[in-house]
Amino acid sequence: xxxxxxxxxxxxxxxxxxxxxEQAEFVALSEAVGRVLAEDIAAREYVPDFDRSTVDGFxxxxxxxxxxxxxxxAILPLQATVLMGEGADYLLNEGKCVAVPTGGAVPxxxxxxxxxxxxxxxxxxTIGVAKPAAPGMNLIFRGDDxxxxxxxxxxxRSLSSADIGALAAIGRVxxxxxxxxxxxxxxxxxxxxxxxxxxxxxQVRDVNSPMLEAMLSTFGCHVVNYGIVVDDEALLSxxxxxxxxxxxxxxxxxxxxxxVKDAACRIIESAGQLLLHGIAIKPGKPTILGKAGKKPxxxxxxxxxxxxFITKLFVQPLLGRLxxxxxxxxxxxxxxxxxxxxxxxxxxxxxxRLTGTGGELYAQPIRGKxxxxxxLAGTDGYxxxxxxxxxxxxxxxxxxxxxxxV
Ligand SMILES: Nc1nc2c(c(=O)[nH]1)N[C@H]1C(S)=C(S)[C@@H](COP(=O)(O)OP(=O)(O)OC[C@H]3O[C@@H](n4cnc5c(N)ncnc54)[C@H](O)[C@@H]3O)O[C@H]1N2
Ligand code: MOO
Numbered sequence: 001x002x003x004x005x006x007x008x009x010x011x012x013x014x015x016x017x018x019x020x021x022e023q024a025e026f027v028a029l030s031e032a033v034g035r036v037l038a039e040d041i042a043a044r045e046y047v048p049d050f051d052r053s054t055v056d057g058f059x060x061x062x063x064x065x066x067x068x069x070x071x072x073x074a075i076l077p078l079q080a081t082v083l084m085g086e087g088a089d090y091l092l093n094e095g096k097c098v099a100v101p102t103g104g105a106v107p108x109x110x111x112x113x114x115x116x117x118x119x120x121x122x123x124x125x126t127i128g129v130a131k132p133a134a135p136g137m138n139l140i141f142r143g144d145d146x147x148x149x150x151x152x153x154x155x156x157r158s159l160s161s162a163d164i165g166a167l168a169a170i171g172r173v174x175x176x177x178x179x180x181x182x183x184x185x186x187x188x189x190x191x192x193x194x195x196x197x198x199x200x201x202x203q204v205r206d207v208n209s210p211m212l213e214a215m216l217s218t219f220g221c222h223v224v225n226y227g228i229v230v231d232d233e234a235l236l237s238x239x240x241x242x243x244x245x246x247x248x249x250x251x252x253x254x255x256x257x258x259x260v261k262d263a264a265c266r267i268i269e270s271a272g273q274l275l276l277h278g279i280a281i282k283p284g285k286p287t288i289l290g291k292a293g294k295k296p297x298x299x300x301x302x303x304x305x306x307x308x309f310i311t312k313l314f315v316q317p318l319l320g321r322l323x324x325x326x327x328x329x330x331x332x333x334x335x336x337x338x339x340x341x342x343x344x345x346x347x348x349x350x351x352x353r354l355t356g357t358g359g360e361l362y363a364q365p366i367r368g369k370x371x372x373x374x375x376l377a378g379t380d381g382y383x384x385x386x387x388x389x390x391x392x393x394x395x396x397x398x399x400x401x402x403x404x405x406v
Contacts, residue, residue, distance in 0.1 A: 003277070003278060004278035004279055004280045004285065005276055005278065005279055005280065006279075006280050006347075006387070007279060007280070007281055007313065007314075007347055010276060010279055010289070010314055011314070011317060013275060013276060013289070014289075014314065014317060014318045014321055015321065017275055017291060017296075018291070018294065018296055018318060018321045018322060019294070019321070019322075020178075020321065020322060020323065020324035021178075021179070021181065021248060021294075021322050021323070021324075022324070023178065023179035024038035024039070024176055024177065024178055024179065025038075025176075025177060025179050026174045026175065026176055026177070027174070027175055027177055028173065028174065028175075029164060029167055029168060029172070029173045029174075029175060032159050032164060032167070032175040032177060033159055033160070033161055033163075033164055034158060034159065034220055035158070035159055035175070035177035035178070035180075035220065036156060036157070036158050036159075036177055036178040036220060036323050036324070036325040037153055037154070037155050037156065037157050037159060037175070037176065037177060037178070038155065038176040038177050038178045039155050039176050040151045040153070040154050040155050041151065041152055041153040041167065041170075041172060041175075041176075042148075042149055042150060042151045042152070043146035043147065043148055043149070043150050043152055043170045044148055044170065044171075045146075045148060045170065045171070046142050046143040046146070046147050046148065047143070047145040047146045047169050047170060048140060048142060048143075048144070048145060049142060050087065050088075050105045050142055051105065051106050051110065051139060051140070051141050051142055052103055052104060052105055052106065052139070052140050053100040053101070053102060053103065053104050053106055053113045053138055053139060053140075054102060054103075054113070054138050054139065054140055055102055055113055055115045055116075055138045056100070056101055056102050056115070056116050057099075057100060057113045057114050057115045057116045057118075057119065057138065058076070058078075058097040058098065058099055058100065058113065058114050058116070058119055058127055058129065059082075059092060059097060059098040059099075059100050059106040059107060059110040059112075059113050060076065060092075060097045060110065060111075060112050060113070060114055060129065060133050061092060061094060061095075061109060061110070061111060061112070062111050062112035062132070062133045062134060062135045062137070064076060064094065064095055064096075064097075065112070065114065065129050065131075065132040065133045066132050067132065068129050068130060068131065068132050069130060069131075070130045073120065073128035073129055073130045074128070074129040074132075075122075075126050075127070075128055075129075076095060076096055076097040076126065076127050076129060077095070077096050077097070077125055077126050077127075078096070078097060078098070078099060078125055078126065078127055079092065079093055079096040079097065079098050079107075080098045080099075080107070081098070081099040082098060082099065082100045082101065082104045082105055082106070082107075083101075083104070084101050084103065084104055086104075086105070087105050088100075088104070088105040088106055088107040089107075089108075090107050090108065091107060091108045091109050092106070092107040092108065092109040092110050093109075097114075097127050097129070098110070099127075100113060106139065110139070111133075111135045111136065111139070112133030112134060112135055112136065112137045112138065112139065113133065113137065113138035113139055114129050114131060114133050114137075114138075115131075115138065118130050118131035145169065146169075146170060152166050152170065153166065153167070155324070156324055156325050156326050157325075157326065158220060158325060158326075159175070159177075178323050178324060178325065180220060180221055180222040181220075181221045181222070181248045181249060181319055181322050181323055182221070182222045182223075182224060182246070182247045182248050182249075183216050183221045183222070183223055183224070183247055183248065183249045183250070183251060183319070184223075184224045184226055184243030184244075184246060184247035184249070184250045184251070185208075185209055185212050185213060185216070185223060185224070185225050185226060185250075185251050185253075186226045186227075186229055186236075186239055186240065186243060186250070186251070186252045186253070187206045187208050187209045187227070187228045187229070187253050187254060188228070188229045188230070188231060188236055188252060188253065188254040188255045188264070188302075189228070189230075189231060189254045189255070189302060190230050190231045191203050191204055192204060192205070192206045192228045192254075193205055193206065193228070194206055194227075194228065195207075195210060206228050207304040207373050208253040208254070208300070208302070208304055208307045209225055209227070209228070209253075211304065211307070211308060211373075212251055212253065212300075212307065212311060213225055215308075215311050215312070215315075215316075216251075216311075216319075219316055219319050219320075219327075220323065220325070221319060224243070224246060224247055226239055226242070226243055231255065231263070233263040233266070233267065236252075236255070236263060236264075236267055237263075237267045237270065237271075240252060240267050240268070240271055240297070241271055244271055244272075244292045244295055244297065247295070248295060248322060249295055249296045249297070249298075249318070249319065249322065250295070250296070250297045250298070251298050251300055251311070251315065252264055252267075252268075252297065252298070252299050252300065253299075253300040253301070253302055253307050254300075254301075254302035255299070255302070256286045256287060256288050256299040256300060256301050256302065257286040257301065257302075258286065264288055264299035265277055265288055265299065268288055268290035268297050268299055269290065271290070271292045271297060272290055272291050272292030272293065272295075272297065273290055273291055273292075274288070274289075274290045275289045275290055275291060276288065276289040276290075279310075279314075280345065280346045280347065280387055281309070281310075281313070281346055281347045281348075281349070282343055282346045282347070282348045282349070282370075283301070283303060283305050283306035283309055283349065283370035284300075284301055284306040284307075284309050284310040284313075284349075284370075285301070285306075285346065286301050287299065287300060287301060287306075287310050287314070289314075296318055296322075298310070298314075298315055298318070300315075301370075303369075303370040303371045304370075304371070304372075304373040304376070305351075305368070305369075305370035305371070305372065305373065305375060305376055306370045308376055309349050309382070312382075312401075312403075313349075316329075329401050330401070330402070331399040331400055331401050331402075332354075332361055332381075332399070332400050332402060333361065333397055333398070333399060333400075334352075334354060334360075334361035334362055334363040334383075334397075334398055334399075334400045335360060335361070335362055335363065335395050335396065335397055335398070336352075336362075336363050336364075336365060336383075336392050336394060336395065336396050336398055337362050337363065337364045337365075337394065338364070338365065338394050339391065339392060339393050339394045340365050340385065340391055340392050341390065341391040342385040342389060342390055342391045342392070345387055346387050347384055347385070347386055347387045348384065348385045348387075349382055349383070349384050349385075350365045350366065350367075350382060350383055350384075350385070351365075351366045351375060351376055351379035351381070351382045351403075352364055352365050352366060352379060352380065352381060352382065352383060352400060353366065353378070353379055353380050354380040354381060354400065354402075361400070363381075363383060363398060363400050365383075366379055379403065379404070380400075380402060380403065380404040381400040381401050381402045381403050381404065382400065382401055382403065383398040383399060383400045383401070384399075
């Protein structure tokens with residue numbers, strides 16, 4: 001008999017029982033994408049460090065161009081030409097202009113740049129300006145991007161490729177990141193053979209290890225795969241204890257239910273402390289959570305779809321807690337394409353395919369038992385029917401968490 005907790009209670013348990021590992025290291029910028037920042041990053045300099053033009057054109061004092069037009073251009077003598085990669089440390093004289101390339105420095109006193117398209121070079125050292133410049137037009141001023149002390153990225157953020165660009169802009173080539181959490185993965189079952197093997201009668205390929213390994217690497221973890229262990233309690237216990245010694249967290253798939261050979265619960269209990277056995281969720285009810293010291297041990301249900309959802313819904317936030325990382329998932333609103341029934345009392349999760357027509361998104365639920373795996377393959381996301389709901393009518397609005405691409 002399982003004494004189940006609600007998903008909300010499980011998330012609260014994770015928050016209260018586990019804490020960030022707080023292990024940081026420095027990595028090169030080229031290694032930093034996807035890593036989690038260990039501290040806020042503040043700029044130490046101005047970016048850009050000089051006033052610069054955003055167009056090819058002529059730096060002007062805007063007031064010298066007011067009122068000009070195609071018919072009556074402002075005629076400004078060319079004072080100088082700025083070259084790319086060189087400074088312009090002089091004053092723009094009143095009534096004059098300076099030729100600047102896109103990104104080039106502009107002289108002091110410039111408060112606008114007129115695009116070359118709106119000018120005419122008369123060939124006598126003067127430029128005709130046919131369109132007035134508004135103050136600030138086509139200019140980026142020193143420190144517009146960042147200034148010393150400005151925090152550009154916050155602790156806990158998983159670095160995106162755009163963030164890498166921002167770090168490069170401020171010269172942070174050694175980045176303080178949270179050390180990767182190492183997660184040990186063990187699959188248990190007498191019936192399991194490695195994916196490369198041809199299953200014999202009653203045997204199935206190990207789906208969970210490769211799937212979990214892939215999921216964990218998208219969460220930014222380092223994975224140690226301990227392979228398949230047969231249903232031998234002593235052997236499994238030895239493997240679990242080895243994984244606890246070598247890793248920061250352990251996932252054990254299979255053997256989580258209440259069958260005679262389902263030893264995961266006893267093994268986790270003897271390795272440390274049992275925190276939970278059973279979540280009011282479908283699929284994934286017979287999930288186990290325990291800890292050995294500060295290290296979490298999760299007993300995932302053997303059914304691959306159940307193992308998948310439990311990893312998405314609870315292991316991901318658990319590892320986020322260890323890495324002190326924001327693991328917020330984003331959802332989109334869609335309408336279900338067909339009615340779907342649900343078990344009252346358990347939050348029920350379904351994968352779906354999304355289509356979009358007429359500005360609306362539609363979610364086609366993918367039906368199938370949790371022992372099947374191809375129901376997950378090729379789906380775009382998943383949605384939940386809450387435990388107090390007996391089903392959804394066709395067209396009901398749902399929130400879909402997108403999973404395609406990860
Ligand atoms: N009497 C009861 N039986 C079951 C219950 C229950 O409450 N009472 N719960 C069912 C639910 S729900 C689930 S989910 C499963 C969980 O089973 P276990 O975690 O104990 O896992 P196993 O018995 O080892 O395997 C279940 C199923 O999954 C296949 N499996 C296991 N590992 C893998 C893997 N790595 N790759 C692919 N497939 C795997 C295994 O062959 C079994 O078919 O229990 C129900 N039973
Ligand atoms: O967790 Mo089970 O998947 O409901 O069969």
